[in-house]
Amino acid sequence: MAATLLTASTLRDAIAQRTRHALQCGALQPIETALTHIDDGGVRFAIREVSSLARKEAARRADAPASQGMPQTPRRNPFLPYDDDLCVGELSSTHVALLNKYNVLDEHLLIVTRRFVPQEALLDHADFAALLVALRGFDSLGFYNGGPEAGASQPHKHLQTVPLPLDAVGAAVPIETLLDAAPPDGGRVPGLPFAHAFTRLELAGSATGETAGQDAQRALDAYRALLHAADIRTTEVDGVPHQRTPYNLLVTRRWMLVVPRETERVDGVSMNALGFAGSLFVRDAAQRETLARIGPMTALARVAKPARLNASDER
Template structure:
């Protein structure tokens, strides 16, 4: 029987090899951006703006892609073989993100359809841990459309660190030192919205212990943030949208109230301190509001926390 488990030391070479292939055949469509640092509340936020050349190219390609987009109900079933990187396990595969803003952005996708609003399970964390053992990266999850998920098929994501060309590897880490912990779970006074923060033990990322520790931390964060599990067609789903960040030493969960602030979409990477805007007008919105205030507007107010 074919071994579907990721072999140590093989993922990063496979990412490099498949990226080169996917670029060559046109399956991978990177979005060129210009990076700007905007500091607010002690965090040096990285804001990426789509370059003018990239916008022109997208406009030119739009008529060609309109028909394909209408038919692409689920791009993961079947997935594009030109974007396939590796078998992670018998439950997950690794794919390149077709329209990537960050180089070597990886999707960790369930082989069978599961809803993006279903709770993460131990297999999800085992697949994420296997990938995080291979390179220095930040894992994240957009729990539902209002949390920035663009696909309904369950998928975690991981991007290499550092997140930008300059500034700290993960900008939001500047507020971690002030964490107020009650046991393994705590709060970050620097974040003016509902959230839950947890520290992870130092353990080999690919070990079963690491996956179990992250899984247990996830459930503790879920409860601490005021979320609960609800049953939908025999499957446990989230009671509300949320974003999850998984770093090698910590996890952060943020419930969401809306997907956009003044037209700007925010996903989990926003809460890592990395935002994405489509043009100069949206960049001005971020400058006017401030990046932290923009995050506050799409999260759940602290006054609503129980």
């Protein structure tokens, strides 16, 4: 099916139309949650208990290669080919927009490369150009899980966006309660007890042509600077820059945050980029209690690299 070329002005209506269709045909399978809050470290964390998370994990296991000692089969790539019923449209000549099949948050969008590119490849100008179409479409949070240790569930390169606010209570992005304390030129955010790099952005709410390209370049330059500041090491694979350190990226029209990662889970609770925005997901009440006991901010510190490894701290 030929996909429609999306613009910032047409994106949200296209998402709504495709959502109605995907729900009707069963392609979209929303996951119900129960929302609670835990206040920790100056942030009101949104904790969503995902009662049917097992459904998504079962699908992931079905897509995984056979176990060791058994005949190996390639892992199925849900993005090649993608499900037409989930396709919102084209963001560019290089990226398409898909609905997240197992969405916890409404209007959860996947920004996927048309051809296979590894998730560990660094983001480039085309990635940010596609992302900015989504960010301009409506106020939203863009995020990227750089590798399995950072919460990536698919090896095919994809960014994601979710609408703001993430929670009706408090800041649009819960972690924003701490961001105002960061220096005007960025760097470290007081109160975040793990390695990270932060900068403020001024991306136009709408743009076309040359301005859009300039904004994508501005975002790309900020991203590269943050990778360096957070000591995200890189390498080349077949001439393409790749990460050597797993990391999470958060982007809004107003700011960007990079967090280097060490591991995906703490005491069985998986964390991706949304955790560093202040939005965490647990399987059941037992995991929610685990988070309450550890403290969400401490849990984030345990899956991220220690603050002392932040390059800006070492100078």
